[in-house]
Amino acid sequence: DAGVTQSPTHLIKTRGQQVTLRCSPKSGHDTVSWYQQALGQGPQFIFQYYEEEERQRGNFPDRFSGHQFPNYSSELNVNALLLGDSALYLCASSLVYSGHLTDTQYFGPGTRLTVL
């Protein structure tokens, strides 16, 4: 049973550049959430995708955008990178069951983004 996978593992970018991170959910899951984890902090919710639409969004600027594909995989895009965007980006998947979102989310290993 494949778990949540993310690519790439590490990424180094410079200020002002754009980056795309990718996520494949756990087998059987249809909902993908993205989180940003800064050093020494807990993960912060960015947004969640279900049925190819953004369903919820956290307190992140419009520079952060996403997409979900018909196969439930997802991308996170960040434009105009700032030094403060350096963090571990985590993808989590879960399941909508009988119209309700189950609460347990399963995380991938993350993508470590460094902005220089």
Add this chain to the structure above:
Amino acid sequence: DQQVKQNSPSLSVQEGRISILNCDYTNSMFDYFLWYKKYPAEGPTFLISISSIKDKNEDGRFTVFLNKSAKHLSLHIVPSQPGDSAVYFCAATSPQGGKLIFGQGTELSVKP
């Protein structure tokens, strides 16, 4: 505004003894709580959860207690093992579902 707080950044315990990790929350709308364990260079791994209709949930060596009146939950690990050494995060979610609100984490070190 930190809605979920883990006030102890670190905890050191002897192997075989009990580890108690604590978490406080401020939002009374939270109805589901989870604990995750995280090793370096890995994503958080789901450990155990509890619904607000319960006050205790047990899974092997792990037990989570919820005190709704105090807006407090705790994770007990008995007996603690060196492999339990990791950062532990508590998280909460509301009936709307969706986003998890995480605490800052507690780093547990279990010494042989």
